[in-house]
Amino acid sequence: MDNRSADYSLCSAIRSNLERCILGKRVEIERLLIALLAGGHVLLEDVPGTGKTQLVKALARTIGGHFRRVQCNPDLLPTDITGVSIYHPRDEAFIYRPGPVMANLLLVDEINRATTKTQSALLEAMEERHVTVDGDTYDLPAPFILIATQNPIEFEGTYTLPEAQLDRFMMKLSLGYPDEATERQMVLSADSSSKADKLFPVADIEQISALMQSVSQVHVDEAVADYMVGIIRATREHDGVLLGASPRAAISLMAAVKANAFINERDYVIPDDIKDLAAPVLCHRIVLKTEARMNGLTAEKVVEAIIQQLNVPVRMER
Known part of the structure; x- marks a missing residue:
């Protein structure tokens, strides 16, 4: 072995x-x-x-x-x-x-x-x-x-x-x-x-x-890294968000998706790794505006909407 x-x-x-x-x-x-x-x-x-x-x-x-x-x-x-x-x-x-x-x-x-x-x-x-x-x-x-x-x-x-x-x-x-x-x-x-x-x-x-x-x-392709950074930056630009994910959040998400790939017996990260872990890594770092929170918006809904809107990279170099 x-x-x-x-x-x-x-x-x-x-x-x-x-x-x-x-x-x-x-x-x-x-x-x-x-x-x-x-x-x-x-x-x-x-x-x-x-x-x-x-x-x-x-x-x-x-x-x-x-x-x-x-x-x-x-x-x-x-x-x-x-x-x-x-x-x-x-x-x-x-x-x-x-x-x-x-x-x-x-x-x-x-x-x-x-x-x-x-x-x-x-x-x-x-x-x-x-x-x-x-x-x-x-x-x-x-x-x-x-x-x-x-x-x-x-x-x-x-x-x-x-x-x-x-x-x-x-x-x-x-x-x-x-x-x-x-x-x-x-x-x-x-x-x-x-x-x-x-x-x-x-x-x-x-x-x-x-x-x-x-x-x-664990390897991270540039296209996958760009996809992850796009999610991070989108949390800061959402209309209902007062405080989006920090650069520390981006570093944490990168480390987490590498570990997720590893325990799934891969030596490279795929977009699904990011989709799986975006919510548990990012949601507690997002501060919503009071009005948005009163209207029923949650950090989970913000992250879910961002993932649905962004284009997923389909070509990755290994």
Whole structure:
């Protein structure tokens, strides 16, 4: 088996392991895997009890990386995430005590319950992959992926994420309720222990880093790149949009579509990769005008309309 075939088999094994834990959510699992391989952060927004935390724990067990979890509340301080420098009298020096951010996979549960000051402590880590504590900079482990969850229907004691922070999430995903057959299977197979705790690693962090390197080498034809940029720019020109997708969004979408091609066992990107991921990558970055929102316009409808209007490239060079 050559290296590329081994990489594809490993992706399939990771996906299968996650599907043992979270039933009936193949598309959402694939998108989480895409974000992982593209080095992007993910915002999971859904009502309680749909398996958000379970999915992240399953991913951590599957890839064998260093996993930490932060449960957000209004009392949480920035140093509770980044760590703190403590003075040691014997050494007559300040020693850095790492916070939970020093992990390969960081789960920030109910991120909108943390104050804006605490949320801002994550911005440097998400963008720069390091944190600054008392003037000293500390690199985060590589790779570093942050997955945050939030409840969209609970408003008391919550703080809305600012646009600058939303823009640093590669994707915004929602698991949703399972279908009837899947929910019946879940009920019949339920036990007192977490399914995520029973999973065994199928990869290690070095293998994940190697997969991420392979993803970065996926070919993107100029015609496909022009098509993607056209979608990005069209979000800024839409009549109902106040703030369209940023250049950071374009970079995130490019990384995501490369990963999507890779897990589908291709070493090149096709327009369908962009169509599949445009909504989860772009919608949470688009700010609509108040009047348009009141008239029922959504970011999803904006992206869908743009995709339908733009011409799809039919000739690509390989």
